[in-house]
Amino acid sequence: MVSEIQSVKFGEKEIIYSIDRTERKTIGIVVEPDGKVIVKAPFNLERDMIQDTVYKKRKWIVEKLKLTEEIKKPIPVKHELVSGExxxxxxxxxxxxxxxxxxxxxxxxxxxxxxxxxxxxxxxxxxxxxxxxxxxxxxxxEKAFSIISKRIEKYLNVIDYRPQEIKVRDQKIRWGSCTKDGRLIFNWRIIMAPISAIDYIIVHELCHMKEPPHSSKFWDLIESLFPNYKKWKEWLRINGRLLDLRI
Incomplete structure (x- = not known):
């Protein structure tokens, strides 16, 4: 189905968004990492009501769009840990x-x-x-450990494997890892990412407990727990370089 393209004004800024009609009962607004604004709405919902909802959420949308612009900027050579940074x-x-x-x-x-x-x-x-x-x-x-410990419970209710231990460390290359004895280790930098990206990393490592290699069974298991994992895997591929202090 072809998406409907609409726009709404917020001051001098024009917010262009696409409407995806689905069988859902409520309106959902998503700002993609590339800056696309997608409104998911019920098939029978009038366009004026959708426009009204977007207008009410215009400030939130603009804030999200500003962030997508920030992450598109060239990476500074170095951060200075000073007031105002x-x-x-x-x-x-x-x-x-x-x-x-x-x-x-x-x-x-x-x-x-x-x-x-x-x-x-x-x-x-x-x-x-x-x-x-x-x-x-x-x-x-500390923040990373706290949020991982809370978010992981959501998936432990579905998967039959419970980690022996959860640790947060300074890992230069990996976002997370799973040891043979069932310990999950996460990179502290993931706390800089969106919650959904953090969830993907958590699910990725949990699935390694059941399927150690990156086989088709492994990816099928991830998809069963986290259906839109490809979106956040791609987000990390594109934006992962920004998740650091660069000092």
Whole structure:
């Protein structure tokens, strides 16, 4: 079926979207990694109602489109971990704010899309950079472990295999791995990705517990648990290079 192409104005910006008619009962809006806006709507829903829904969600759509533009930009050679720098958390840009602190122990808090890092004021410039990097990566690891532990339960209810242990490490090449004794190891950088990409990585490693090689059975098992896995596999292939601090 040919998609219907429509548009809606938001200030000076025109949001162009396609309508895919399906048997679903509600409207769903998706912003693809390449910037395409797709509205999935019931067959019998009037176009005016679809337009009204898109208009109500226009701010959310524009924010998502801005993010797709961000990830298309050339990768900076290096991040400077200074106040005002932006980093990724679950596919959203958050701002860093660095403080000099009289206490020796570093502290990190997150509120209102800003990550506040407190480091000892007596450290040298180089020491301060290393300390900020250290506490930031530890914070990422904690966040990654927390969300993986929660998300994995969704799939453990379906698959008969339960991992012996879940670990989050600094892996330079792999997003995740599964050991022969049933331990799942994940790269902390996945916490920078969208939730659906994280889910794909989790399902990928869970399926290795049952089907170790990348056989047709393996991919069939993934598809049974996560039907749109190809989309997020491709997203990681294209955008995975952005999931790093580059420092």
């Amino acid at each position: 932006k980093i990724l958390l679950k596919n959203r840009l958050i701002r860093l704010k660095i403080y000099n602190s009289p206490t020796k122990r570093s502290k990190i808090t997150y509120a209102f899309k800003t990550l506040h890092i407190y480091v000892n004021e007596n450290l040298s410039v180089i020491q301060k950079e290393e300390e900020i990097k250290r506490v930031l990566i530890e914070w990422y690891k």
